[in-house]
Amino acid sequence: MNSSLFLYTLHLADNALITGHRNSEWTGHGPVLEQDIAISNIALDLIGQARNLYQYSARIFNDNISDCKRLISSPAFLAVIGDIDEDDLAYLRDTNEYYNLLLAEQTNGDWAKTILRQFFFSVYQQLLYGNLLKSKDAHLSAIAEKALKEVNYHVRWSGEWVIRLGDGTAESNRRMVEALDNLWMYSGELFLSSPYENELATEGIAADLETLKDTWLNKIQETFDKANLQIPPPGWMQQGGKTGKHTEHLGFLLAEMQFLQRAYPNSEW
Amino acid sequence: MVNYNLNNTNIPDEEAKVWQLLDEVSDPEVPILSVIDLGIVREINIQDKAVEVVITPTYSGCPAMDVITMQIKMQLLGHGYGPVTTRTILSPAWTTEWMTQAGKDKLKAYGIAPPNPKQQVCTPEYFQREESVQCPHCHSYHTTMISEFGSTACKSLYRCLDCQEPFDYFKCH
Ligand SMILES: [Zn+2]
Numbered sequence: 001m002n003s004s005l006f007l008y009t010l011h012l013a014d015n016a017l018i019t020g021h022r023n024s025e026w027t028g029h030g031p032v033l034e035q036d037i038a039i040s041n042i043a044l045d046l047i048g049q050a051r052n053l054y055q056y057s058a059r060i061f062n063d064n065i066s067d068c069k070r071l072i073s074s075p076a077f078l079a080v081i082g083d084i085d086e087d088d089l090a091y092l093r094d095t096n097e098y099y100n101l102l103l104a105e106q107t108n109g110d111w112a113k114t115i116l117r118q119f120f121f122s123v124y125q126q127l128l129y130g131n132l133l134k135s136k137d138a139h140l141s142a143i144a145e146k147a148l149k150e151v152n153y154h155v156r157w158s159g160e161w162v163i164r165l166g167d168g169t170a171e172s173n174r175r176m177v178e179a180l181d182n183l184w185m186y187s188g189e190l191f192l193s194s195p196y197e198n199e200l201a202t203e204g205i206a207a208d209l210e211t212l213k214d215t216w217l218n219k220i221q222e223t224f225d226k227a228n229l230q231i232p233p234p235g236w237m238q239q240g241g242k243t244g245k246h247t248e249h250l251g252f253l254l255a256e257m258q259f260l261q262r263a264y265p266n267s268e269w
Numbered sequence: 270m271v272n273y274n275l276n277n278t279n280i281p282d283e284e285a286k287v288w289q290l291l292d293e294v295s296d297p298e299v300p301i302l303s304v305i306d307l308g309i310v311r312e313i314n315i316q317d318k319a320v321e322v323v324i325t326p327t328y329s330g331c332p333a334m335d336v337i338t339m340q341i342k343m344q345l346l347g348h349g350y351g352p353v354t355t356r357t358i359l360s361p362a363w364t365t366e367w368m369t370q371a372g373k374d375k376l377k378a379y380g381i382a383p384p385n386p387k388q389q390v391c392t393p394e395y396f397q398r399e400e401s402v403q404c405p406h407c408h409s410y411h412t413t414m415i416s417e418f419g420s421t422a423c424k425s426l427y428r429c430l431d432c433q434e435p436f437d438y439f440k441c442h
Pocket of ligand 1: 405406407408409431432433
């Protein structure tokens with residue numbers, strides 16, 4: 001139970017951190033100033049959520065070292081002396097010890113792909129956090145309560161952009177269709193429960209993903225109807241992120257994000 | 270939870286002194302507001318000179334929170350208290366309703382439109398977000414939103430269609 005909760009909090013935190021980090025890559029490169037600021041603010045919200053969740057993961061780890069330590073084999077992480085903290089979790093775990101959705105780590109591509117990734121993810125987060133409000137774990141429900149207010153903004157912002165681009169010009173529509181071709185195969189994993197999610201859902205701690213799927217699809221459908229986009233027919237879905245099997249992109253992202261702490265351990269600025 | 274009121278006479282003198290001191294600690298991003306105006310200080314526990322301050326962050330990713338925590342400690346240590354600790358609680362989540370009236374008045378005088386008492390547009394519907402916000406310069410309601418996200422996570426960017434001035438709106442949360 002403790003090790004499952006540790007993995008689950010990491011999964012939620014990694015989703016927020018990796019999506020937030022991808023968004024932050026737009027800072028200074030947004031298509032117009034207001035949208036550059038918007039996506040940077042969303043990045044900030046997500047990294048803030050990740051911090052709250054990592055702080056909780058760190059506490060679970062420190063209180064249950066024997067259960068949790070065997071789940072991580074990164075030498076840099078295991079070399080930490082004393083209690084671990086949020087930064088150790090973010091900077092010192094290796095790729096196969098990250099449990100984020102494959103969707104989160106996909107590269108930004110053009111604005112259309114970034115928007116669609118954000119939209120799929122934000123609607124998912126909205127339902128997930130909404131469900132976690134009634135989690136038996138009071139700490140998780142408090143984090144969800146705080147985050148949900150921000151996520152509501154993200155859903156509206158990204159959904160409006162999906163409509164604006166999908167129902168815009170021939171070129172913007174073409175780019176949305178291309179983004180959809182690229183990203184749809186990563187949407188199946190959102191609702192495939194990992195062993196730790198199954199265990200915690202039975203105990204009323206984690207969200208029951210099966211119950212969220214239809215609501216998610218309805219929201220996508222409803223938005224796509226306004227955006228001249230079609231949900232693709234059922235096909236092959238990728239999976240693995242929740243158990244640490246990632247696409248090649250995560251390694252490059254972590255190499256850049258973790259470089260400083262790996263090269264100069266414990267440096268601060 | 271009750272918002273602390275600097276005129277509340279039911280609070281012991283020792284504690285009231287600490288609340289007063291914290292009213293001098295400002296938000297680094299909106300220096301006109303104190304942490305008391307913001308409504309983020311939820312509780313103060315005193316034992317002799319040891320003080321614990323319980324705070325609720327405004328936004329998950331608010332970069333000002335670390336600075337605010339540091340300044341709270343410095344302020345109290347500088348006035349002879351110690352050890353000073355802070356504890357963060359997330360639930361109930363902070364809302365702009367906790368901002369004091371004094372805080373809202375200061376914001377407006379500073380040129381930032383204060384949060385509306387109640388969010389008027391709270392539906393998840395797309396493209397229905399235009400809240401009626403009063404221009405802090407000429408008091409006109411004839412304004413339009415430029416961007417939902419402004420200079421910081423807590424503000425949106427508006428423009429007044431009467432006096433033509435752009436302004437920040439401290440959005441409802
Ligand atoms: Zn005006």
